[in-house]
Amino acid sequence: MKQLLALLGLLCFSMQAQSPELALTITNIQSVKGTIEIGVFNTHDNYLKEGAAYKNYSIVVTDNSETIIIKDLPKGEYAISMYHDKNSDDKCNKNFLGIPKEAFGFSNNIVPKFSAPSYEDCKFVLNDNEKMDIKLTAF
Template sequence: MQKRVLISAVCLPLLGAAAAPQQASLHLTFEGLRSQKGSIRLCLWRDPAGYPDCTRGTGATKESVPAANPVLDITGLPPGDYAVSAIHDENDNKKLDKSFIGMPTEGVAFSNNAKIAFGPPKFEKVRFHVDGETTQTMRMRYFL
């Protein structure tokens, strides 16, 4: 009987440690910026609600980094699937500027460097898995 109690007392803390939530980190690097002016504004998405527009995405994590240093580390993330949409806000007006026909006049980028055709790529194309330490290098694209 004493052996069972002793084994339970030793193993119980180990079971609690195994149940502790694991945390992950995401290292983002942005390449292909046409200038070091302004900021890179991005949204980190867990689900497609509101994607890709950060102004409508209430569930997205919003971050900003200077374009002169286009690197960001996000820590303490629960492991899972994520997506990133980003703009190069060159004039720092906190929005994506567009031409009179709706074409972006500032840079845009998406995780997985998903192709941009007639509008932003679908959420499924930009989604990627974060587990442990994950890295994404995103290429900024300019249309005008």
């Protein structure tokens, strides 16, 4: 029994070691208050659908640039979206046209012009440790 537990422990450790680290730096934070809400999507089917992110992360804003180290994403293809929830109401506030009133950002630093970017525009492959910068944009 002890051998089985040791083997399972070793297997779990080895699986964790295979997950790469993503160092995500968010820049152009205009206000040092609230949180940055991050959604990580792993398919185009659920991309940008509310409540459908593969993983969610939240960072309390303490500076004009914030970094989060994500260690729990297995190797694969992803797209990231985020917004600065300045008023901490847990939603991306939008105007009557549906345009975000709070700053937002996407992987690959895609800046949308007339509609939200596609999964294809924002996707990236995470196979090894990676650093990524995302600049927040506000309209």
